[in-house]
Amino acid sequence: MTVFKKIGIIKISYFKRVIVTQELTKELLKEKFPTREAITTEIINLKAILNLPKSTEAFMSDIHGEYAAFDHVLRNASGNIKLKIKALFNGRLNAKSQQELAFLVYYPTQRLQIIKAGFQHSEDLQQWYLDTFAQLLELLKYCATKYTRSKLRKALAPEFVYITEELLYGDFDTLDKQNYYAQITADIIKLGSADKFIISLCHTIQRLVVDHLHVVGDIYDRGPHPDKIMDRLMNYHSVDLQWGNHDILWLGAVSGSPLCVASLLRICARYNNLSIVEDAYGINLRHLSLLADKYYHDNPGFAPKLNPQEARPSASELSQINKIHQAIAIIQFKLEGHLIERRPEFKMQSRQLLDKLDPQQTHILLKGKTYPIINGCFQTVDPKNPYQLLPDEQEVITQLTQAFVHSEKLRKHMDFFMQKGSMYLVYNGNLLVHGCIPVDEKGDFEGLTLNHHLYAGKELFDFLEDNLRRCYANSRQSTDLATDLLWYLWSGPVSPLFGKQEMTTFERYFIADPQTHYEKPNSYYQLRHQEPFIVKVLREFGADADCGHLINGHTPVKKGHSPIMANGKMIVIDGGFSTAYHKTTGIGGYTLLYNSHGLQLVTHQPFTTREQAIEQLSDIVSTKRVVEQELARKTVSETDIGKKLKQQIQQLEELLAE
Structure with a gap:
C-alpha cells in the first residue's frame, strides 16, 4: 500500500473578513x-x-422551478x-x-x-x-x-x-x-x-x-419545484435575487392580492403544478375544486401542459385540473375587470374583455373586429354584469387569499426573497435587471403617472420596490393602490418586469386568430442591441458606463440569436432552463461567470434527470464563450x-x- 501522496504547499488567502463600514464610529x-x-x-x-x-460570481436567471437542472449547475459551478x-x-x-x-x-x-x-x-x-x-x-x-x-x-x-x-x-x-x-x-x-x-x-x-451567486429573476412557475430551489438558496453561502414577474405573483399573493392569487393558481393549473400549492405550501384547494365541479366540465382549451419527464396524471386528475383551470381563469378575468375599473391611471382599459362578449357569449368584439369564441367557459359570467363574482366565487378567492397570507412555509420563502431581493442591483459595476427598462421608440424613459407625478427610469424601479416592501410588511387581503401595484408589476404596460404593451391571456384561451395573441414588446428590446442606449441605461442606474454590463433575464434567446448584444455591453442569460422553452431555444439555459480573467457565457444542454446524470456521468455544459477578457487580472481592489x-x-x- 502506497504512502499518502504528497500535496504541495499553496498559500491560501482571501478578502472576506469582517468589514467595518463608514457608519462605524x-x-x-x-x-x-x-x-x-x-x-x-x-x-x-x-x-x-x-x-x-477577484473571486468568481455566477449569474443565473429564469429557473422556473426546474430544481434538478438548477441544482446540477450549482454543483458543477x-x-x-x-x-x-x-x-x-x-x-x-x-x-x-x-x-x-x-x-x-x-x-x-x-x-x-x-x-x-x-x-x-x-x-x-x-x-x-x-x-x-x-x-x-x-x-x-x-x-x-x-x-x-x-x-x-x-x-x-x-x-x-x-x-x-x-x-x-x-x-x-x-x-x-x-x-x-x-x-x-x-x-x-x-x-x-x-x-x-x-x-x-x-x-x-x-x-x-463560486463565491457569490446572482439569480436574475423568475424562480417560480412552470417547473415543479420552486420550493426546493428556495430551500437550496436559503442554505447557499452568498446570494442575491432580483425579482422576476413570476416571482412577483407569489410575493403579491402573500401580501394579500386576490388577483395575484388567482393569476398564480391559473398558471399552476396550466402547467400541472397545483401540487406546489397544496403539498409544498399546505394551501387547501378543496373549495376551489368543489366550485370547479359545480360549474365546469372538461374543456380542451384548458388541458394542462404536461412535462414528458414526469408521470402522467390519471384521467380523473386531469379532468379535475382542467375544471380548476377554467374556474380560476374566469375569477382572474373578473378580478382584472374590477382592478382596471378602480385604477384608470394604470391605462389598461383594453384588458376589460368580458363585457365585449355578445349576449350569447359566442362572439367577442375586439378592437373593432368580431371574432368567434372557442373553448368558451362563461357559465358564471352574467352578460348584464360580467365582472360580478358569484357569492361562492367570492368566498373561494377570499379563503384562498387568506391561506396564502398565512402559509408558514411560503412566508418563510418570501421573507428570504424580500431579504435578498430587489427590483435591480448594481454589483461590481454591472446592472442586473430581470425584465426591461421601459422606454419609448426614441429611447426616452417611459413611466407611470400617479397623483400627478411621473415615475420613470431608476425612479420608477425605486418607487415600485418601496411600494412592494411597504405592502409586504403589512400583509393583509386588500385592494388598495399599494396591493394593486403588485399585480401591475405582473402585467402593466410600463411594468419593468413585464416589458410588453398588454398580456393577451384571454385571447390565447378563447380566440383562434393568432394575430390577437401578439404582445407588443417595449421598445427596450430593440434598443438594447445598441451600445449608446445601454451606456445611457447604465449611467441612469449608477453602474459603470465604461466597463460595466447590463445583465438581463426574462426573454428566452431563440435559436440562431446571440445573447450578447451592444458590442458586449448587453448580456441576456435566459436561455431556457424551463423545459417549456427548450423547443424555442434549443438549449437548456445560459449561465454567466465573472472572475478575475473576465466574463464567460456558459451554454447548457437540456438536463434529463438527476439519476441519469449520476449513473452515466452525463454533464450538461455545452460551451463556454468569452464575453470579455481582462488584459490584467482584476483584483479585489477593483x-x-x-x-x-x-x-x-x-x-x-x-x-x-x-
Whole structure:
C-alpha cells in the first residue's frame, strides 16, 4: 500500500473578513482594535487582500422551478469544477478519471455508494480512499488560492477542520512527519469517517469555486419545484435575487392580492403544478375544486401542459385540473375587470374583455373586429354584469387569499426573497435587471403617472420596490393602490418586469386568430442591441458606463440569436432552463461567470434527470464563450468589496494617526 501522496504547499488567502463600514464610529473602531499593534495588523491584512484576484460570481436567471437542472449547475459551478480538474490533473488523470472525480465532487453521497459497490476487496477500497483524499485535497488547495485561511476555515465542515488543515498545510517532505500524516489518513478510514470526510471536502470545493451567486429573476412557475430551489438558496453561502414577474405573483399573493392569487393558481393549473400549492405550501384547494365541479366540465382549451419527464396524471386528475383551470381563469378575468375599473391611471382599459362578449357569449368584439369564441367557459359570467363574482366565487378567492397570507412555509420563502431581493442591483459595476427598462421608440424613459407625478427610469424601479416592501410588511387581503401595484408589476404596460404593451391571456384561451395573441414588446428590446442606449441605461442606474454590463433575464434567446448584444455591453442569460422553452431555444439555459480573467457565457444542454446524470456521468455544459477578457487580472481592489476595504483602511489610518 502506497504512502499518502504528497500535496504541495499553496498559500491560501482571501478578502472576506469582517468589514467595518463608514457608519462605524471611532469609538467602535477603537473597541475592535484597541492597540496600535491591532490597528497596524489589520491595515497590513486589508492592504494585502486588495491585491488578491477577484473571486468568481455566477449569474443565473429564469429557473422556473426546474430544481434538478438548477441544482446540477450549482454543483458543477457552470462547468468550472471540471475545468479546474483538467487544469490540475491533465497528464496525470485520463479523461474518464477526470470525469469520475468531477462527479464525485458534484454528488459525493450518491457516487460513493456506486463506487464502493464496485470494490470486492477492502484493501482496494482503502487504497482508493487514500488516492481520493490526495486528489480532493489537492483540488481544494487549487480552488482556495484566492481565499484567506480564515475564509477557508469557515467553509470547512466543523468536525473536520483540524484534520483538513493539517493535511492541507502539511510539509510532506519532512521525514519526521510522514508517519504523522499517514496515521491521520489511516485512522480516518479505520474509524469509519472516510465517506463523511470525502463528502465534506466535496462540499467545500463546491462552495469555493463560486463565491457569490446572482439569480436574475423568475424562480417560480412552470417547473415543479420552486420550493426546493428556495430551500437550496436559503442554505447557499452568498446570494442575491432580483425579482422576476413570476416571482412577483407569489410575493403579491402573500401580501394579500386576490388577483395575484388567482393569476398564480391559473398558471399552476396550466402547467400541472397545483401540487406546489397544496403539498409544498399546505394551501387547501378543496373549495376551489368543489366550485370547479359545480360549474365546469372538461374543456380542451384548458388541458394542462404536461412535462414528458414526469408521470402522467390519471384521467380523473386531469379532468379535475382542467375544471380548476377554467374556474380560476374566469375569477382572474373578473378580478382584472374590477382592478382596471378602480385604477384608470394604470391605462389598461383594453384588458376589460368580458363585457365585449355578445349576449350569447359566442362572439367577442375586439378592437373593432368580431371574432368567434372557442373553448368558451362563461357559465358564471352574467352578460348584464360580467365582472360580478358569484357569492361562492367570492368566498373561494377570499379563503384562498387568506391561506396564502398565512402559509408558514411560503412566508418563510418570501421573507428570504424580500431579504435578498430587489427590483435591480448594481454589483461590481454591472446592472442586473430581470425584465426591461421601459422606454419609448426614441429611447426616452417611459413611466407611470400617479397623483400627478411621473415615475420613470431608476425612479420608477425605486418607487415600485418601496411600494412592494411597504405592502409586504403589512400583509393583509386588500385592494388598495399599494396591493394593486403588485399585480401591475405582473402585467402593466410600463411594468419593468413585464416589458410588453398588454398580456393577451384571454385571447390565447378563447380566440383562434393568432394575430390577437401578439404582445407588443417595449421598445427596450430593440434598443438594447445598441451600445449608446445601454451606456445611457447604465449611467441612469449608477453602474459603470465604461466597463460595466447590463445583465438581463426574462426573454428566452431563440435559436440562431446571440445573447450578447451592444458590442458586449448587453448580456441576456435566459436561455431556457424551463423545459417549456427548450423547443424555442434549443438549449437548456445560459449561465454567466465573472472572475478575475473576465466574463464567460456558459451554454447548457437540456438536463434529463438527476439519476441519469449520476449513473452515466452525463454533464450538461455545452460551451463556454468569452464575453470579455481582462488584459490584467482584476483584483479585489477593483470590486465593491475593495471599495469598502479602502474606506476601512482610511479610517484605521486616521485612527493610527491620532
